[in-house]
Amino acid sequence: MASGLRSVPSKAIAPPAPPMASIQALNVLAALLEARTGQQIVRHRSTRVDTVLLPLMRERRLDTLDQLVIAILDGSDPSLAGRVVDALVNCETSFFRDPHVFDTIVETIATVEKTGRRARIWSVGCSTGQEPLSIAMAFAERHERIGTPIPEIVATDVSEAALARARAGSYTQFEVQRGLPIRHLVRWFEGRADNEWIVRPELLRHIAFRQMNLVSDPPPGGGFDLVLCRNVMLYFAAEPKQRAFQTLAAAMRPTGGLILGAGETVIGQTDLFRLNPGGRGLYEKIDGDTVPRPA
Numbered sequence: 001m002a003s004g005l006r007s008v009p010s011k012a013i014a015p016p017a018p019p020m021a022s023i024q025a026l027n028v029l030a031a032l033l034e035a036r037t038g039q040q041i042v043r044h045r046s047t048r049v050d051t052v053l054l055p056l057m058r059e060r061r062l063d064t065l066d067q068l069v070i071a072i073l074d075g076s077d078p079s080l081a082g083r084v085v086d087a088l089v090n091c092e093t094s095f096f097r098d099p100h101v102f103d104t105i106v107e108t109i110a111t112v113e114k115t116g117r118r119a120r121i122w123s124v125g126c127s128t129g130q131e132p133l134s135i136a137m138a139f140a141e142r143h144e145r146i147g148t149p150i151p152e153i154v155a156t157d158v159s160e161a162a163l164a165r166a167r168a169g170s171y172t173q174f175e176v177q178r179g180l181p182i183r184h185l186v187r188w189f190e191g192r193a194d195n196e197w198i199v200r201p202e203l204l205r206h207i208a209f210r211q212m213n214l215v216s217d218p219p220p221g222g223g224f225d226l227v228l229c230r231n232v233m234l235y236f237a238a239e240p241k242q243r244a245f246q247t248l249a250a251a252m253r254p255t256g257g258l259i260l261g262a263g264e265t266v267i268g269q270t271d272l273f274r275l276n277p278g279g280r281g282l283y284e285k286i287d288g289d290t291v292p293r294p295a
């Protein structure tokens with residue numbers, strides 16, 4: 001061991017160990033998560049369950065996951081199950097995640113602009129808002145440059161906690177450093193003394209945030225030209241995934257496009273969508289019309 005490391009007291013760097021969970025407690029939590037969101041807790045993520053629930057357990061003065069499960073089941077605290085689900089869903093996101101996707105978004109919407117209609121985009125599983133805000137920034141700057149209309153952006157998530165943060169438009173220094181170009185930070189955010197960055201209202205107002213469960217709620221109406229459902233269905237069980245694809249298809253206009261996450265595909269998952277022949281990672285509805293290719 002390096003001498004520098006030997007001098008650091010181990011307690012100073014070791015985080016408190018989360019309490020061990022019984023298999024029964026994990027099974028109840030897994031069933032709750034799947035029933036509420038369609039997501040499964042895969043085995044390699046079960047250690048994460050302890051860690052992510054620790055702050056909530058401390059807040060409620062519960063020492064073990066078994067005590068937490070008992071508190072959920074006895075119904076004495078009606079908000080507890082929702083808080084547990086909020087803590088368990090993976091809300092990982094960042095500004096301009098997979099940057100090439102934003103070129104595809106602009107190119108696809110440009111074909112709609114030519115029809116003279118204002119385009120509509122749905123960000124599904126928008127988490128804490130970085131994805132719809134990145135879209136809004138891309139189109140607001142395009143509007144300033146060439147006068148094209150800013151599309152209507154609807155952003156939904158199952159997690160009220162994530163949506164509350166998205167609506168507040170408040171981000172830490174760490175969050176804005178992940179993917180947000182400095183010119184966007186300067187143009188669209190106001191810095192605060194406590195190192196939080198607040199989105200300017202004139203950008204935030206382009207996005208309608210709504211709570212919606214992709215596997216059990218109807219989609220927002222009106223027909224979307226583009227639907228982004230990135231990294232939402234990764235841990236969905238087979239049956240909720242089928243329902244989710246049906247909801248996505250029902251929400252899209254016949255010429256609408258669907259964008260999934262970098263590690264996701266429709267191949268072998270659903271017969272409602274196929275890859276758009278124009279490439280760019282866009283999917284289109286099989287019973288729809290081909291998404292127009294950019295000129």
Ligand SMILES: C[S@@+](CC[C@H](N)C(=O)[O-])C[C@H]1O[C@@H](n2cnc3c(N)ncnc32)[C@H](O)[C@@H]1O
Binds near residue numbers: 089128131215
């Ligand atoms: C990993 S984040 C992805 C965020 C963003 N789409 C991205 O790619 O950066 C997944 C999001 O999907 C949401 N989610 C999970 N299950 C959902 C469901 N059944 N309905 C709606 N949203 C869901 C989670 O709450 C979380 O915010």
